[in-house]
Amino acid sequence: MAPELPRILLLPTHLQADELRELEARIPTLTHNAHEAKVILGKISRPERALFELRRLKLATEPVALEGAEGDEAIGDKRGRSDAAEVPSKRPRLSGSEALRSRADEGHVATLDLLGGSGDVVLVLKLAWLLDSLEQNVVLPADDYLLYQGRKISSHSAQASNPGTPQPRKEDETTRSASAVNDSPYSKRTTRPGTSSSTASDGRLHSEPPTLHRETTSEHEVPLPPIPDFLHTTYSCQRPSLVSPPNATFIAELKAIRTLRLLRGDQVGVRAYSTSIASLAAYPHLLQRPQEIERLPGCGPKIAQLYQQWTEDGCTDETRKAKTDTELVVLKTFYDIWGVGDTTARQFFKKGWRDLDDIVEYGWDSLSRVQQIGVKYYDEFQLKIPRDETETIASVILAHARRVDPGFQMVIVGSYRRGKPSSGDVDVVLSHPDEAQTLDIIERLVSSLEKSNFITHTLSVWTKNSERGQAPLAWKGEGRRAGSGFDTLDKAMVVWQNPQDKGPHRRVDIIISPWKTAGCAILGWSGETTFQRDLRRYCKVKMGFKFDSSGVRSRADGSWVDLESSERGPAPDMETAERRVFEGLDLEWRPPAERCTG
DNA sequence: CAGTAG
DNA sequence: TGGCCTTACTG
DNA sequence: GCCA
Numbered sequence: 190m191a192p193e194l195p196r197i198l199l200l201p202t203h204l205q206a207d208e209l210r211e212l213e214a215r216i217p218t219l220t221h222n223a224h225e226a227k228v229i230l231g232k233i234s235r236p237e238r239a240l241f242e243l244r245r246l247k248l249a250t251e252p253v254a255l256e257g258a259e260g261d262e263a264i265g266d267k268r269g270r271s272d273a274a275e276v277p278s279k280r281p282r283l284s285g286s287e288a289l290r291s292r293a294d295e296g297h298v299a300t301l302d303l304l305g306g307s308g309d310v311v312l313v314l315k316l317a318w319l320l321d322s323l324e325q326n327v328v329l330p331a332d333d334y335l336l337y338q339g340r341k342i343s344s345h346s347a348q349a350s351n352p353g354t355p356q357p358r359k360e361d362e363t364t365r366s367a368s369a370v371n372d373s374p375y376s377k378r379t380t381r382p383g384t385s386s387s388t389a390s391d392g393r394l395h396s397e398p399p400t401l402h403r404e405t406t407s408e409h410e411v412p413l414p415p416i417p418d419f420l421h422t423t424y425s426c427q428r429p430s431l432v433s434p435p436n437a438t439f440i441a442e443l444k445a446i447r448t449l450r451l452l453r454g455d456q457v458g459v460r461a462y463s464t465s466i467a468s469l470a471a472y473p474h475l476l477q478r479p480q481e482i483e484r485l486p487g488c489g490p491k492i493a494q495l496y497q498q499w500t501e502d503g504c505t506d507e508t509r510k511a512k513t514d515t516e517l518v519v520l521k522t523f524y525d526i527w528g529v530g531d532t533t534a535r536q537f538f539k540k541g542w543r544d545l546d547d548i549v550e551y552g553w554d555s556l557s558r559v560q561q562i563g564v565k566y567y568d569e570f571q572l573k574i575p576r577d578e579t580e581t582i583a584s585v586i587l588a589h590a591r592r593v594d595p596g597f598q599m600v601i602v603g604s605y606r607r608g609k610p611s612s613g614d615v616d617v618v619l620s621h622p623d624e625a626q627t628l629d630i631i632e633r634l635v636s637s638l639e640k641s642n643f644i645t646h647t648l649s650v651w652t653k654n655s656e657r658g659q660a661p662l663a664w665k666g667e668g669r670r671a672g673s674g675f676d677t678l679d680k681a682m683v684v685w686q687n688p689q690d691k692g693p694h695r696r697v698d699i700i701i702s703p704w705k706t707a708g709c710a711i712l713g714w715s716g717e718t719t720f721q722r723d724l725r726r727y728c729k730v731k732m733g734f735k736f737d738s739s740g741v742r743s744r745a746d747g748s749w750v751d752l753e754s755s756e757r758g759p760a761p762d763m764e765t766a767e768r769r770v771f772e773g774l775d776l777e778w779r780p781p782a783e784r785c786t787g
Numbered sequence: 788c789a790g791t792a793g
Numbered sequence: 794t795g796g797c798c799t800t801a802c803t804g
Numbered sequence: 805g806c807c808a
Contacts, residue, residue: 206797342799346806423806456797457796457797457805458805460797460805460806461797461805462805463805464805464806464807465805465806486806486807487805487806487807488805488806489805489806490805491805491806492805492806521808527792528791528792529791530791530792531790532788532789532790532791533791534788557803557804559803560792603793614793616793648792649792649801649802649803650802651801651802660803677799677801678798678800682792682793698792698793700793713793714793718793718798721793721798721799722797722799723798724798725798725799726797726798728798729798734798735799736798737792737798737799737800738793738799
């Protein structure tokens with residue numbers, strides 16, 4: 190009794206001719222017409238490949254709500270390092286238990302209805318679905334095999350895809366950013382330009398009608414999805430960029446290339462790839478073809494070409510070759526040591542060192558103090574820090590600050606504030622409405638946390654530039670008064686371990702800001718690198734300002750520009766201050782979760 | 788001074 | 794074709 | 805590598 194199968198089209202991709210024939214023989218409901226197939230099967234494993242196949246079949250679809258399967262690959266976790274010969278400088282080995290979390294059981298709720306359901310929905314599944322179903326003699330749920338789910342559209346209905354996400358509420362002054370994580374900020378902006386155009390007071394507001402370039406290339410009438418108006422800017426601080434964009438897997442490939450460029454010393458390449466990554470991270474549609482890419486800012490023919498190669502081959506030449514290039518693999522290992530950058534990584538390699546044991550054995554004494562710490566805790570620093578632990582660490586820091594004065598306030602910044610489920614390190618910004626309280630607190634705080642054995646090592650302390658380092662600010666101008674304290678912020682970069690449970694050592698940054706620039710401080714510490722870079726560039730080019738986390742200045746005369754106080758006085762809290770900075774910079778408010786530029 | 792950090 | 798974010802700290 |  191064969192299971193009752195839906196109409197199936199079998200893709201020939203990656204199948205030998207005889208394999209193909211044999212499989213086809215086992216499918217009673219086989220069709221060769223893509224339009225009547227309910228299920229498309231193939232020996233493929235990525236949603237992008239699925240789209241590529243649909244294109245080849247000339248089957249136009251729009252995506253149906255489906256949180257894309259993320260290609261969240263851990264970096265290199267195969268470190269076959271010998272435990273033999275632990276050098277005097279012992280590098281503690283982690284006790285067993287490595288992968289505590291199994292991926293892939295994120296609770297698949299909805300079982301897809303294969304037989305019933307609206308007739309115009311087509312599923313692209315992995316071939317394994319068929320094999321498993323036949324083996325077990327039942328039609329298995331498609332969930333675990335699903336690569337793509339789309340609704341067939343006739344070539345003339347170019348409906349903008351809105352994959353059924355709930356309409357999010359408007360952000361207003363009082364909304365807290367944390368809740369934004371669950372939203373789908375795309376949906377409110379993917380509506381056609383014109384209907385919901387942003388209120389960006391950017392001057393060069395792009396409220397043009399949906400004039401899509403006439404990209405009616407030789408190709409068929411399937412129109413490219415509209416470019417959201419916010420993607421006409423080259424500044425990533427002017428648009429939402431979410432944590433898990435639809436094209437995350439392709440972005441991951443570009444990030445891999447970026448890392449390779451870094452290791453090779455190609456800094457310009459790093460810049461360029463960062464720009465394209467940030468642009469793609471803001472693109473709310475799953476890519477369908479290379480032409481879409483070239484329309485995006487920071488993306489040109491090269492990136493489009495890489496995309497094509499990647500959809501067809503599953504990876505690019507550059508990453509494929511790198512995988513077997515020992516030099517690059519070793520460089521990456523070295524680069525991951527805290528305190529070792531790409532230049533030093535190459536130097537280590539040139540000395541003939543090939544793994545961490547070589548460094549310990551042959552070069553220990555040549556390492557800087559922080560590099561020694563980086564090597565010693567190499568494994569532990571690679572571990573991600575879950576959100577609840579970040580909160581625990583932060584609350585200890587705040588408690589110690591409040592022991593000095595109860596008026597201290599704190600915002601956890603960094604990737605935590607962006608809503609990531611785990612972080613590489615912990616960043617917190619502390620401030621106090623009374624400026625006298627933030628003056629020399631950093632050293633007292635650090636020593637207090639050292640005495641309580643939370644801080645095991647202090648990597649560096651940026652101490653009191655405010656007082657001593659006023660000279661370096663060539664941004665002279667008489668506007669700056671002595672002791673006003675808005676030079677580069679005081680901060681401490683430390684190694685942390687809970688003295689009670691003795692968990693892994695963690696990297697923690699504690700930043701102190703005077704109240705009047707606390708908005709800039711949390712803004713400067715919450716976005717990803719490209720967001721920051723573009724924010725500074727935007728301030729320079731568009732505003733004639735010089736932004737940094739310790740304040741905004743006029744480039745004309747170097748005078749401090751206060752964007753954080755209103756007529757009603759200083760901001761009541763740091764988040765409000767941050768909103769005022771956005772306003773003062775003529776930027777639309779961007780919740781931290783939308784600052785994920787990759 | 789070069790190198791590194793966020 | 795030049796420019797691409799910023800700057801103090803460390804050794 | 806892309807943009808002004």
